[in-house]
Amino acid sequence: MIRVLLADDQKLVRAGFRSILEDEDDIEVAGEAGDGDGAVRLARELRPDIVLMDIRMPGTDGLEATRRIVRDPRLEGVRVVILTTFDLDDYVYGALRAGASGFLVKDTEPMELLHGIRVCARGDALISPAVTRRLISEFAGRARRPEPARFTRLNALTEREREVLGLVGEGLSNDEIARRLVVSPATSKTHVSRIMTKLDVRDRAQLVIVAYESGMITPGWMSDGS
16 A cells, blocks of 8 residues: 655645545555645654655745655655646755655646556656656756766766666656667666665666766756856
């Protein structure tokens, strides 16, 4: 059973998600929070598998709440999925850096919502390639310039693993990586898992961050030399 904590300041939004999730045999709503402090408190109390976290909440916002949950060693198995809208949330990249495992758009179709929760719960591709390409390209450009010297851990990767990391950073799924490299999906998944272990990151979303911040992928930093 996948246990989900809903964290959003709008009761109507929480009610909509609850009605969708409670129709599923393998998903249950463990609790609801209307602000970031409540989300952190209930995450510690209920130990859900997934927290659906809105970024914009009163008091402690979703970004800080995500950071607290991810950094709490008691909540190691809890994954945070950010609820976002393309045109409003300027903090999505920051949320990934804080440790969020991915994104769901608030007006997503029910089947996509359910698929995203199940995928996240099993630790696979935690952000859809389409969302990765659109959001990371936009928000990574607002982050600091690449600092390759900070990522000496990349030296532990084989040439093929570096290639796979770059493709993850581009937003490719395991199946897409497999087709690009002409290998099996299982081999692609194995490469991704080994990279996570070598770089000591918790999930695929964090691999995207490493790919951008190391300079392996450049989403459009200023090219005028500034």
